[in-house]
Amino acid sequence: MSVSLPAATSPSAVARLASRWYFVVTIATIGLFAWVPFVHAAVRLGRKSLYARAAVFGAAAAVMSTLLSLAPKDAAGKTVGTAGNLLTSVAVVLGLVVVVVACVQQVKLRREILGLAPAERPGEHPALAAALAARERRTEARKLVAEDPLIARDLRVGRPDLPRNYDDGGLVDLNSAPAAVIASVCGIDVATAEEIAEIRTAVGGFAVVDDVFTTVPVGAWDRVRDRAVVLPS
Incomplete structure (x- = not known):
């Protein structure tokens, strides 16, 4: 027992x-x-x-x-x-x-x-609390990318495919992550992700997340904005 x-x-x-x-x-x-x-x-x-x-x-x-x-x-x-x-x-x-x-x-x-979620409100589902906590970590990680991209790169922000100790809340770096990882994190098809990878190689990297919206379907824009970052290439 x-x-x-x-x-x-x-x-x-x-x-x-x-x-x-x-x-x-x-x-x-x-x-x-x-x-x-x-x-x-x-x-x-x-x-x-x-x-x-x-x-x-x-x-x-x-x-x-x-x-x-x-x-x-x-x-x-x-x-x-x-x-x-x-x-x-x-x-x-x-x-x-x-x-x-x-x-x-x-x-x-x-x-x-x-790695604590904000205090749960009465009746709040644990899954919702975890999702809100992850969103908060993504916000903090984005601030780190903006303030100190070198440290963000060292911590492997946006690279869930690599070993790391820093939890960025589920972000993906459009300038360095493999196409399959971009597809998985952003919820887009692999073909679109591969096209993103091809474009970044051709242009030398994206300056902002919105640069990929010429390729990404409109229905996926919110998801990409929520999960993607761009670190200097």
């Missing part, structure tokens, strides 16, 4: 609980170490923009530390005087702002890293 674990102790529940260290670090340090989760996320997701975000929170932490160090203190280390109270108050307010802003941003990052 098999015994199922309560939902609270299931592996996914444990993973969700353990991943909350982002919020613990940010809140417990009143924002001083809010930059740490963003460095972690940048390493895990391979996005340089997250390093820049970490630098912003690090700068805020430096300002808070400077304000606290400049506040006059007595022999016991207690803040004294109007200037001391003012500097401390400004540092605390800045810390609270950092905590709120960082935690809001960390909610989305945590879902991306764990």
Whole structure:
């Protein structure tokens, strides 16, 4: 007889609980170490923009530390005087702002890293939740392609035919993927996909997804827009 674990102790529940260290670090340090989760996320997701975000929170932490160090203190280390109270108050307010802003941003990052679907609404089918989560990952992958195509290429965005660790939500690169893969992902016939491959070779690659619509049937345009990307060839 098999015994199922309560939902609270299931592996996914444990993973969700353990991943909350982002919020613990940010809140417990009143924002001083809010930059740490963003460095972690940048390493895990391979996005340089997250390093820049970490630098912003690090700068805020430096300002808070400077304000606290400049506040006059007595022999016991207690803040004294109007200037001391003012500097401390400004540092605390800045810390609270950092905590709120960082935690809001960390909610989305945590879902991306764990591959979690957004919290399901009552009665929402798991398959629908998974489809919405995949769409969100495709949106994030497209942003990566636009912001840093070299990293996107290293992570093999749009190449489900190659070994990789990055989940792009089900995209295909029209400039490099084999015709059979383009046909499968975009839901078009192989002959059309092969024509796309021939055209990209002739023109040296597509600049935007819409470039292939001279070949793709109108009925498939929405599907192609949803699943295709073009990385520089």
